[in-house]
Amino acid sequence: MKGNKLTKGSNMRWESSRMMLPEHVQTLRDHFRDDEKVERPVLDEQEWEEIGRIISEAVAEACPVTIRYYRDGFIETMTGRISLQGSPDRHLQIHDPFGLSWKIAFRDIVNASIQ
Structure with a gap:
């Protein structure tokens, strides 16, 4: 006899109720991100x-x-033109190819190279 979802002793009865709540998914993502x-x-x-x-x-x-540069436990990369060096607040101001302006603290810089 072929089993179906209602066959007694079959695990198929509960298959449709398996799911993960969004909070659980976010917790797992945060956990894996912290490992990196x-x-x-x-x-x-x-x-x-x-x-x-x-x-x-x-x-x-x-x-x-x-x-x-180092940010929140990760090494990030930014490419652009430097418009301000040695500002009073000890940041570099970089303009990326999309026209956005970014500030990077000198203490966070890990490496630099000219394109």
């Missing part, structure tokens, strides 16, 4: 000098630069 986080990299004096040289060159030549 990294510690803030510590740069030495030579790395800071190299980053400063690249940023100064990019400002002087008005060429695009790619900045890798």
